[in-house]
Amino acid sequence: MNKAELAKRIKEVAFLEGDFVLRSGKHSKYYVDKYLFGTKPDILKSLAVELTKILPPLESFDRLAGPELGAVTITSVLACTINKPFVLVRKAAKGYGTDKIFEGELHKGEKVVLIEDILTTAGAALSAAERLRDYGVEIVKIIGVVDREEGAAENIAKAGFQMDALLKKSDLGI
Ligand SMILES: O=P(O)(O)OC[C@H]1O[C@H](OP(=O)(O)OP(=O)(O)O)[C@H](O)[C@@H]1O
Ligand SMILES: O=C(O)c1cc(=O)[nH]c(=O)[nH]1
Incomplete structure (x- = not known):
């Protein structure tokens, strides 16, 4: 599957029309259900190939980071493809067990590429x-699978991070 075929396949399986409330509180007439594409082996394998092409040079970072929950499957398949470890970022600590926000190994001073499934506002x-940076990690880049082009690029630049996205809304024919 090439990138255009991947975009077509993601639209085919994950593009929903209706009335949706987004994470940001915004309303939308469409929703790209990341779980409908991020749980399919053919799409995950192709995403890993295409994301690898837009990653910074592999020697320029130590680890991937995947925020819970949608980005976790994509990050884990990508990590296996490039043979780099990854860390999971929780929305909040569990309040029991190790009570951590960052699950998996993570060391201060490391360079990390953060993978996001959908970028809307990038909130x-x-x-x-920001939590990774506050912990003492350098975010080399934030990479999204789908950029809905609703402010994410501007907000990420304003916060002082670099970003890229594999697919823009227009690549999905939306
Ligand atoms: O760019 P934003 O405006 O922040 O919106 C996009 C975010 O919202 C969704 O996550 P969701 O809150 O649905 O979490 P989940 O991955 O845990 O389902 C999506 O996966 C992004 O993470
Ligand atoms: O902004 C969001 O919450 C959002 C938009 C979208 O298209 N898909 C998704 O999973 N989340």
């Missing part, structure tokens, strides 16, 4: 990136 991605 969720920035929340994870």
